[in-house]
Amino acid sequence: TVPRFLTAPGEDAPLLRRALLQAAVETAQEQDCSGVHVLYPTDEEADFLEEAGLARRITLQFHWKNPGYQRYDDYLARFDSKRRNQLKRERAAAATQGIQLRTVRGADLTPEHAQRAYTFYTSTCERHAWGQVQLTPGFFERVFRDLPDTVEMVEAVKDGQVIAGAFNLATPERLYGRYWGCTEEHPFLHFNVCLYQSVDDCIRSGRKVFEPGAGGEHKVTRGFEPTAVHSAHLIFDKRLDKAVRSFLRMEHMRLAPAVEEAERICGLKPWATPVPGSTGT
Structure with a gap:
């Protein structure tokens, strides 16, 4: 996750984001592309893209985060004795x-x-x-x-x-x-x-962070925390765009219970990421 709309310091970032998005859409249409897809934008950019009418997707990755461990044993200490012994054996x-x-x-x-x-x-x-x-x-x-x-x-x-x-x-x-x-x-x-x-x-x-890639719920029991990542999608074929948006709403409904279970295993606070479509997208 990094900024996808690059603007110079001191410039009107919201205005330039809109101009960049419009240029991306026009370029994709001119080149007969099927759509525009923005992967791994920041939360702020994902909000902007959703407000601009793109379909927002929220998925999970599992990231290891370092609160200041000094030794590997400090990392193991976060687990109960049964899980700690399992990790040692592995x-x-x-x-x-x-x-x-x-x-x-x-x-x-x-x-x-x-x-x-x-x-x-x-x-x-x-x-x-x-x-x-x-x-x-x-x-x-x-x-x-x-x-x-x-x-x-x-x-x-x-x-x-x-x-x-x-x-x-x-x-x-x-x-x-x-x-x-x-x-x-x-x-x-x-x-x-x-x-x-x-x-x-x-x-x-x-x-501070180790991002081992997509998928892998098995990482939760090894101390990797569920982390929301975003993407935004605009498909020019209206029928396919409608189907994708419907899928994303259903996907998030299925995702929420899995997130809660992962957080329970990790001992984390409840997930507070908004549901796509709550603003009408």
């Missing part, structure tokens, strides 16, 4: 399986890491019915070459071979989990590569 599984975990970043990244990232990415896409390979080897080569301070690669090594990996992107305050894959299946390998190793890294480096 993380300890790697050692009993003869698997070492490491995070590679900065100058230690090589073209070989980019090749492995692509291999793991495609292995996951091909393993699942919903998977679709969209990124190319060249994409990973360019990212690892040109953005070494932004890329992190979590790797699982067994008998001298890298058997699993996660391709992440990082800023000083946030870590973003993107793609993972493996060539061998082991219990809890996914949790160790995609969650626990990076949580520990975030605590060590003082990062």
Whole structure:
């Protein structure tokens, strides 16, 4: 989630947002696009887009948030003893399986890491019915070459071979989990590569938030908190636009009980995000 309507400081931001949105719609129509979609805007921008007539969607991601942990044990301390022991067992599984975990970043990244990232990415896409390979080897080569301070690669090594990996992107305050894959299946390998190793890294480096990607209600029991993310949609075909808006209203009605259950497990305050359509959209 970042600002999507970029305006210079001191300018009339609401006025320029309206101009930018109008230009986006006109450009999409001129190019015979099916519609305009704004993904991951800020809350303020999502409010503006809804007021402008776009269909607003609210979905959930599960983010790990760091209130100031000094050690990994501080993170474990937030759980009751049963859940704490479960997490300890899951993380300890790697050692009993003869698997070492490491995070590679900065100058230690090589073209070989980019090749492995692509291999793991495609292995996951091909393993699942919903998977679709969209990124190319060249994409990973360019990212690892040109953005070494932004890329992190979590790797699982067994008998001298890298058997699993996660391709992440990082800023000083946030870590973003993107793609993972493996060539061998082991219990809890996914949790160790995609969650626990990076949580520990975030605590060590003082990062405030770890966003491991979409989906995954299993993350709630591991301390990842339900977080609302927004998008807004304008579909030019009136029939399809009506159907999508109807779906979004039903989706939110189904989402609310799941959010409440996730918050109960996390011990969080009740969710207070407004229901799409409450203002007539």
